[in-house]
Amino acid sequence: MSKSKIWLSSPHMGGTEFDYVQNAFDTNWIAPVGPHIKLFEDELSKKSRNYSVAALSSGTAAIHLALILLGISDGDEVLCSSFTFSASANPIVYQRAKPIFIDSEHDTWNICPDKLEEAIQSRLKVGNKPKAIIVVHLYGMPAKMNEITAVASKFGIPVIEDAAEGLGSTYFNEPLGTLSDIGIFSFNGNKIITTSSGGALISSNDDYIKKAKYLSTQARDDAPHYEHSNIGFNYRLSNICAAIGLGQLEVLDKRVKQRRSNYSFYKKVLSQSDKIQFLNEPDGFYSNRWLTTILLADYDSREKIRLALAEENIESRPLWKPMHLQPIFKDCLFFGDGICNELYKRGLCLPSGSNLNESDLNRTTKAILDNV
Numbered sequence: 113m114s115k116s117k118i119w120l121s122s123p124h125m126g127g128t129e130f131d132y133v134q135n136a137f138d139t140n141w142i143a144p145v146g147p148h149i150k151l152f153e154d155e156l157s158k159k160s161r162n163y164s165v166a167a168l169s170s171g172t173a174a175i176h177l178a179l180i181l182l183g184i185s186d187g188d189e190v191l192c193s194s195f196t197f198s199a200s201a202n203p204i205v206y207q208r209a210k211p212i213f214i215d216s217e218h219d220t221w222n223i224c225p226d227k228l229e230e231a232i233q234s235r236l237k238v239g240n241k242p243k244a245i246i247v248v249h250l251y252g253m254p255a256k257m258n259e260i261t262a263v264a265s266k267f268g269i270p271v272i273e274d275a276a277e278g279l280g281s282t283y284f285n286e287p288l289g290t291l292s293d294i295g296i297f298s299f300n301g302n303k304i305i306t307t308s309s310g311g312a313l314i315s316s317n318d319d320y321i322k323k324a325k326y327l328s329t330q331a332r333d334d335a336p337h338y339e340h341s342n343i344g345f346n347y348r349l350s351n352i353c354a355a356i357g358l359g360q361l362e363v364l365d366k367r368v369k370q371r372r373s374n375y376s377f378y379k380k381v382l383s384q385s386d387k388i389q390f391l392n393e394p395d396g397f398y399s400n401r402w403l404t405t406i407l408l409a410d411y412d413s414r415e416k417i418r419l420a421l422a423e424e425n426i427e428s429r430p431l432w433k434p435m436h437l438q439p440i441f442k443d444c445l446f447f448g449d450g451i452c453n454e455l456y457k458r459g460l461c462l463p464s465g466s467n468l469n470e471s472d473l474n475r476t477t478k479a480i481l482d483n484v
């Protein structure tokens with residue numbers, strides 16, 4: 113008998129999603145327009161310091177529009193955390209701009225403020241002022257925003273927060289996504305809440321959000337016919353997806369608690385071994401613990417555990433492979449000492465879904481402890 117699959121992070125419906133979807137069907141709003149989109153934006157805004165929100169088709173689309181709003185175009189340099197998913201950096205290339213990657217720091221694994229400043233100084237010396245900074249809150253852990261925004265404002269460079277993994281996390285009590293010029297979220301199937309596929313752009317600047325809505329709906333000017341003075345995109349969230357999102361937002365706080373409780377369980381049980389390290393929250397940092405991550409001594413011990421889990425039909429995954437190590441970005445500049453290279457080699461993401469039960473968690477920790 114094969115053992116049931118334990119997933120890394122699978123969708124977890126709260127129960128009311130289908131009622132919202134039913135209502136969308138009943139009212140025939142089966143389109144990327146409709147009342148559920150506005151309701152979803154309003155609810156998300158309430159959780160995000162009442163900032164303005166544009167609901168979009170993906171987190172990637174949101175990052176792309178954020179770069180367009182900041183005027184990023186041909187040849188511009190954009191600083192980005194190297195330790196992230198490729199979707200943080202790909203939109204830089206969509207704009208024919210150049211990514212420059214920055215290393216992580218040890219406390220949060222996110223972009224290092226010192227290396228960030230070093231990179232800016234170095235580019236200024238050759239007469240190239242970077243046009244934007246993309247900060248990622250990886251695995252839900254807030255980046256050091258005070259230090260980062262201090263560097264950014266010293267040089268007058270706008271900041272985009274990629275909070276795709278960080279919905280529900282807070283930094284000194286303020287929600288992620290609201291700590292810079294523009295924030296983005298993702299509602300992909302594996303994220304802390306999902307609309308199956310979806311994303312959002314948020315900002316305290318209403319003009320950005322108005323423009324994002326315009327660009328995401330094919331940039332139609334105000335006219336009875338179709339009139340276009342800009343290149344637009346088909347990036348708006350579907351009303352059906354927004355309906356799912358309304359149900360999911362109702363359980364966001366619960367999902368954060370459940371994911372944090374997974375982390376606590378893993379930490380408690382796996383601390384029996386002194387070979388497993390966890391990423392603690394610095395004071396004032398509150399992580400949604402989207403994924404629980406561990407560090408092993410080296411690559412081989414990481415792989416041993418990953419393969420042992422796979423043998424038990426348990427999905428785990430190495431930490432993100434840094435962007436400056438990716439074939440497609442091999443020619444890009446990188447500032448740092450390779451802290452993220454090391455994290456990638458030694459780190460593993462454990463099953464972290466809010467729908468895991470005690471037996472799933474016990475199966476996972478047993479397989480780890482037997483192989484560490």
Ligand SMILES: *Cc1c(COP(=O)(O)O)cnc(C)c1O
Pocket residue numbers: 169170171172173196197199200248274276277297298299300309310311
């Ligand atoms: C998921 C993710 C994205 C992209 O979001 P999509 O909705 O899948 O397009 C961007 N950045 C990070 C860090 C992510 O984890």
